[in-house]
Amino acid sequence: xAGVTQTPKFQVLKTxxxxxxxxxxxxxxxxxYWYRQDPGMGxxxxxxxxxxxxxxxxxxxxxxxxxxxxxREFSLRLESAAPSQTSVYFCASSERPLAxxxxxxGSGTQLSVL
Amino acid sequence: xxxxxQAQTEISVVEKEDVTLDCVYETRDTTYYLFWYxxxxxxxxxxxxxxxxxxEQNEISGRYSWNFQKSTSSFNFTITASQxxxxxxxFCALTxxxxxxxxxxxxxxxxLSVIP
Numbered sequence: 323x324a325g326v327t328q329t330p331k332f333q334v335l336k337t338x339x340x341x342x343x344x345x346x347x348x349x350x351x352x353x354x355y356w357y358r359q360d361p362g363m364g365x366x367x368x369x370x371x372x373x374x375x376x377x378x379x380x381x382x383x384x385x386x387x388x389x390x391x392x393x394r395e396f397s398l399r400l401e402s403a404a405p406s407q408t409s410v411y412f413c414a415s416s417e418r419p420l421a422x423x424x425x426x427x428g429s430g431t432q433l434s435v436l
Numbered sequence: 437x438x439x440x441x442q443a444q445t446e447i448s449v450v451e452k453e454d455v456t457l458d459c460v461y462e463t464r465d466t467t468y469y470l471f472w473y474x475x476x477x478x479x480x481x482x483x484x485x486x487x488x489x490x491x492e493q494n495e496i497s498g499r500y501s502w503n504f505q506k507s508t509s510s511f512n513f514t515i516t517a518s519q520x521x522x523x524x525x526x527f528c529a530l531t532x533x534x535x536x537x538x539x540x541x542x543x544x545x546x547x548l549s550v551i552p
Contacts (some may be wrong), residue, residue, distance in 0.1 A: 355538075358461065361453070363483075363544055364440070364527055364541075364543050364544050365540075367538070370538050372538065378538070380539070381539065397460065400450060410479070412481065412482075419538075420538075421531035421538045421539060421540050422469040422488070422531055424486060425473075425540070426483070427480050427481040428480065429478065
């Protein structure tokens with residue numbers, strides 16, 4: 323029962339470096355999401371994919387790109403990392419493309435940008 | 437715009453005490469959904485409950501109960517006879533209903549520490 327799997331769990335980058343966070347779900351869910359969580363704040367939506375082949379911006383998309391590789395996988399890319407992108411990143415999925423759906427979360431990626 | 441306020445940043449209770457986590461929300465829409473998620477120390481958020489705006493019945497699930505009051509725009513969460521395993525950050529969240537609505541607005545969370 324893997325659910326939502328994120329890799330890596332930890333990453334340290336230097337300013338300007340690029341990297342891709344990987345996410346895969348094995349529940350045959352249609353929709354996938356990337357959130358970031360900053361200290362003392364709730365989660366904020368970066369990008370989402372309502373269904374395979376579609377992606378849309380969330381609340382805080384600047385500095386990020388996403389790819390819905392197939393129904394299972396949804397990756398988040400930082401092209402040129404900045405210290406402001408230091409955060410914990412969560413991938414999530416839901417069965418249907420509606421915000422009122424129950425979300426299933428991965429265990430998170432802790433990213434530090436120096 | 438939607439907003440969720442969890443005024444209690446941190447709460448500490450002794451094991452077996454009851455504790456209530458407050459959640460106040462703001463929205464102009466009449467149709468919406470409210471959620472609670474639990475984030476234990478392992479980090480992964482876990483869904484606890486979803487309630488739509490037309491269902492004001494309180495809900496009980498074991499030691500957990502939720503009180504939804506539209507008149508005060510509140511959706512409070514009570515843990516009865518708390519246990520150490522309840523130690524976590526709890527998030528209240530709000531979303532609008534309907535296709536095309538994907539914005540889930542989270543509160544800042546309440547960190548609950550249950551002391552043995």
